[in-house]
Amino acid sequence: MNNVQRRIHMKKLIAIPLILLSILTLSACSSKEYDIVTSLFPQYDITRTIVGDKDLTYTLLLNPGVEAHDFEPTSKQVVMINNAKLFIYTSDEMEPWAKNLENNKTTFLNLQLASNEDHDHAHAESISYGTTDEHDHDHDNLHYWVHLHNTLHMIEVILEEIIHLDEKNADYYTNNANNLKEQVRAISAKFDQISALETKQLHFVGHNVFSLLNEEKSLNIQSLTDSFSPDADPTSTQIQAMLNQIIETNASYVFYDPLETVILANTIKNDLKSKEYEITLLPLYSMHNVSKSQFESNTTLLDLWNENVENIATAYDLELI
Numbered sequence: 001m002n003n004v005q006r007r008i009h010m011k012k013l014i015a016i017p018l019i020l021l022s023i024l025t026l027s028a029c030s031s032k033e034y035d036i037v038t039s040l041f042p043q044y045d046i047t048r049t050i051v052g053d054k055d056l057t058y059t060l061l062l063n064p065g066v067e068a069h070d071f072e073p074t075s076k077q078v079v080m081i082n083n084a085k086l087f088i089y090t091s092d093e094m095e096p097w098a099k100n101l102e103n104n105k106t107t108f109l110n111l112q113l114a115s116n117e118d119h120d121h122a123h124a125e126s127i128s129y130g131t132t133d134e135h136d137h138d139h140d141n142l143h144y145w146v147h148l149h150n151t152l153h154m155i156e157v158i159l160e161e162i163i164h165l166d167e168k169n170a171d172y173y174t175n176n177a178n179n180l181k182e183q184v185r186a187i188s189a190k191f192d193q194i195s196a197l198e199t200k201q202l203h204f205v206g207h208n209v210f211s212l213l214n215e216e217k218s219l220n221i222q223s224l225t226d227s228f229s230p231d232a233d234p235t236s237t238q239i240q241a242m243l244n245q246i247i248e249t250n251a252s253y254v255f256y257d258p259l260e261t262v263i264l265a266n267t268i269k270n271d272l273k274s275k276e277y278e279i280t281l282l283p284l285y286s287m288h289n290v291s292k293s294q295f296e297s298n299t300t301l302l303d304l305w306n307e308n309v310e311n312i313a314t315a316y317d318l319e320l321i
Contacts, residue, residue, distance in 0.1 A: 051162065
């Protein structure tokens with residue numbers, strides 16, 4: 001064997017361990033397991049808040065910035081779900097693929113269904129008498145999480161499942177959940193300050209996300225499209241109708257979803273500017289997901305709710321207490 005052949009042989013010997021190391025590393029990454037897997041950001045952040053610094057592990061299926069409505073898990077994510085102790089998904093309508101993944105190892109929590117059941121149990125007396133109270137609302141709405149009262153029930157059912165996984169820390173988890181619910185109620189009280197005012201038409205460049213919030217807090221957020229899906233492209237007629245409504249209502253602010261409608265919102269702003277009508281664009285989060293920068297900075301569900309209420313108050317020229 002000459003010198004050149006020796007060097008080639010040595011390089012091959014060195015390369016083999018490196019290849020094996022790479023394979024082992026990839027294998028370890030692909031076999032990452034979590035106690036709790038969540039489908040959308042609201043249940044992820046509620047889980048994160050309740051678990052706190054305890055040892056339960058959790059993850060979010062959606063990558064930051066990904067649109068949620070048409071999401072389907074990869075084969076790797078399916079394995080992750082099937083290896084989890086608890087999978088919290090939004091609803092059968094939002095994630096129709098979830099039913100096909102059910103197994104004997106993982107608890108599958110349909111958050112919409114469980115929240116409805118928790119609501120019915122909590123308000124059984126008013127329901128049994130057939131009365132209409134402040135809790136009489138549509139729990140079957142696709143975007144049920146964009147509703148503060150529903151959020152309280154979401155917290156409660158997620159707490160119950162987390163305690164099932166780790167009963168010894170039940171008091172800790174309950175305390176975290178109660179603190180979170182108090183902060184949700186504080187945000188609700190801020191919205192009530194707006195509800196006390198005369199209803200004002202607000203313009204949202206996006207799909208029909210906020211109908212439940214309209215109902216709950218007597219708001220009039222008019223979406224560009226009536227569809228519950230962001231895939232429904234607005235027609236030129238719908239865009240022109242919104243342009244006319246903005247001008248007719250003398251609106252200074254127009255809302256948009258930062259993950260979905262930035263380009264369209266800027267187009268509307270420029271169209272208005274060409275008519276010598278100036279508006280300011282403000283974000284209004286539908287909270288399906290967060291951006292990469294928000295995720296990396298640990299933005300919370302409460303952060304999104306607080307920014308939403310502050311921005312709506314700005315459109316009302318109201319300084320919240």
